[in-house]
Amino acid sequence: MSAEKRAQSPSSGGGKIEEHAKVDKEKPWRRLVRLFRYTRPYRARLVIAIVSLLVGAGLGLVYPWYFGELLGDAFAEQSTASLNKNTLILITTFGIGSVFVFIRHYLMSWLGERVVADLRLEVHRHLLRMTQRYFHDNRTGELLSRQSDDATRLQSVIGQDLSLALRNILTLIGGVTMLLVVSPKLTGTVLLVVPPLVIAANLWGRIIRKLARQAQDQLAQASGQLQEGLSAVDTVQSFTREDHEAGNYGQGIERAFKLFVKQIRARSWFMSVSSFLAFGAVAGIFWLGGHMVIDGRIAPDELGKFFMYTLAVAGAVGSLAGVVGSYNQALGATARLFEILDSEPEIQDAPDAIALAEPRGEIGFEGVTFAYGDRDLEVIRDFDLRIAPGQVCALVGSSGSGKTTVGRLLLRFWDPQQGRVTFDGHDLRELELASLRGAMAEVSQDPVLFSGSIRDNVRYGRLDASDEEIEAAAQAANADGFVREFPDGYDTIIGERGVKLSGGQRQRLAIARAILRDPKVLLLDEATSALDSESEHLVQAALERLQEGRTTLVIAHRLSTIRDADRIVVLDHGAIVESGTHAELMGRGGAYSRLVARQAALEPDRAAS
Structure with a gap:
């Protein structure tokens, strides 16, 4: 087909x-x-x-x-x-x-x-x-x-x-x-x-x-x-x-x-x-x-x-x-x-699926319309977007505007009813799932960690990584310092879903895991929205280091974290209403500037100027 x-x-x-x-x-x-x-x-x-x-x-x-x-x-x-x-x-x-x-x-x-x-x-x-x-x-x-x-x-x-x-x-x-x-x-x-x-x-x-x-x-x-x-x-x-x-x-x-x-x-x-x-x-x-x-x-x-x-x-x-x-x-x-x-999986490799030999990280959404199976409401409508390799693109919008769904479609957790999502010019349905997802890494606002040790959780990004590579990834994620404060260091057992760690510590371990994976495409789903100021600063610094040389799709809640993005896309009810840099969008006085003003009123100490 x-x-x-x-x-x-x-x-x-x-x-x-x-x-x-x-x-x-x-x-x-x-x-x-x-x-x-x-x-x-x-x-x-x-x-x-x-x-x-x-x-x-x-x-x-x-x-x-x-x-x-x-x-x-x-x-x-x-x-x-x-x-x-x-x-x-x-x-x-x-x-x-x-x-x-x-x-x-x-x-x-x-x-x-x-x-x-x-x-x-x-x-x-x-x-x-x-x-x-x-x-x-x-x-x-x-x-x-x-x-x-x-x-x-x-x-x-x-x-x-x-x-x-x-x-x-x-x-x-x-x-x-x-x-x-x-x-x-x-x-x-x-x-x-x-x-x-x-x-x-x-x-x-x-x-x-x-x-x-x-x-x-x-x-x-x-x-x-x-x-x-x-x-x-x-x-x-x-x-x-x-x-x-x-x-x-x-x-x-x-x-x-x-x-x-x-x-x-x-x-x-x-x-x-x-x-x-x-x-x-x-x-x-x-x-x-x-x-x-x-x-x-x-x-x-x-x-x-x-x-x-x-x-x-x-x-x-x-x-x-x-x-x-x-x-x-x-x-x-x-x-x-x-x-x-x-029960057959809805998403699976096509018989003639191809593997990504050398992924570049070019992403495209072409006329994508999508609605979840149990709902009639279209979450994404006529969505067109191209992200060049190495570009940082941020998606912003009110809750329910479809930001997270775009990330789910990119990971091919779902397929659109109309249009297509591409990676390096290939329709995602033409690619091997393992190859596609192997070229990406996600850091979400509530990262999932497992009940083993810190070392095992970071190694989850690449199972054949050495202890030295794990520690280097933790250092790049600003996690090495707090890890070594534990009596057992990297062998510390963190409990189910990392319950023994703070939110900022869990985020930094998730970033270390993504760094170790060394993906071509990075998906950041409101990765700092639930952190205090000090933790956000450490996590943001680690994220900036992680984004270097990678195509990055940022699903943003705190607009102050995306001012330097190459492109900001504003969504409203699943459709793109504005697109440009922070300065361009602020100058237009449209939907983006209203979002910034609203957030500034709610969080004056965090607002983007």
Whole structure:
């Protein structure tokens, strides 16, 4: 698709998880097959585990036979030698079986943990590729719940339930076969219990799947509330809303708890009814078999074997009932995870995307019109702007005029509905995202730092940077001085989002990170608007040093910081109303001079003259 056609096409994908209906309609067994595709890289372990399972299940069918022989030795033949021989065979078989049980259990549990770890990593990588619209429409806490809680529920399916299901299915088939060998008449009685169990499993399975999905959705919503409250705990505490947030979270947890209880009740009824049918059949077989022995129609040792195989079949049916309940619960979790993986990122590389070999930093906006997907109002309208390499261009305007949106479009967090944004003459949609964003660095008014050390946060700009390069970047950002005042220096842990640092210190570390990245284009989004005078002076000096030789787009709030910009562009409701240098715009007495005068009245000590 050409850049022009792409520019005209509406945004598609990336919003509220769009595959919900698609995944829900997908056949349950297809989701299960898709889940087990994650075992492909470890097929050797899976094969060994299945072979061990087959051997173990086969040996499991030997036990009832020799138990029957022991009963015959003790009560019919009363042969001590035969009793000793069969006991030794049985114990040896138990010993061999236990080895294969260990192999099967270890390998299947390993596979369960490995697949869940791989799935979590894939979901995380996929989420990192998703675009701004996706995270606007889906709360972070809910996504985290899916990645952690739902993935955990799948571990038992692969690690335990699969082997249990296969073992019990083999036991069921083998047991019924042996029952037919011993007594076809009694076997017919055993099989009477199967149709009711199949019907019950189908009906209860649907109920359990629906309840499991509802419960997990509600838990994810509660997790979203928890994450929001904790991430804004300072606001919660300053407004004394601790009880309010705890109450909201508690209500969500209670709703989830009630749904889980409904699910537990459905599973409990299912297991109860299936167990009653299975073991009721056993009791009936004991009664009928006893009469057959009395009438001489079956030998006592054959009845003993039949009883043992009946118990094995009944145990397999009962265990399968539990596995079916767990399987239905896991299907809800797989649907929620696959919804994430099936959501395509709205912004991604074109098949023929090109890499920027030697970026120069020329930026262009050509007839750009843009509106956020959930709004009808156009934030940017017929926007035309060209910034030459090395030029400093400042965007000013009242709140909501579209300044920050211009920066978002330049980083290609969004695509315009009309027009195009260019970098070195290339439409951004023709460039590899990593190449485009690798040529830029952003310093915002609220920079995001991570909970590691100062050194790690600065190194985030370029991961292969040496300690000397990190310290040099910090010096250029006027950060080295305060860093060395800490007892641990560059190894100081700064807490989540840099909570242990002041606003000015966080800004200077963000500037050091940008310096280390050495970008061709620098995006400054009101980088000094929230600082005191002393911090602003230090940060501004660092920013001036950072801008040298780079194309810079400044989204300005304090107009005093942009007087020396090569060009100042005034925005009003997404359109350019004025453009020029500070002196030119002041001389015109238009929108820019009114903004300066208004700010001078509000902040006389900071106003531009």
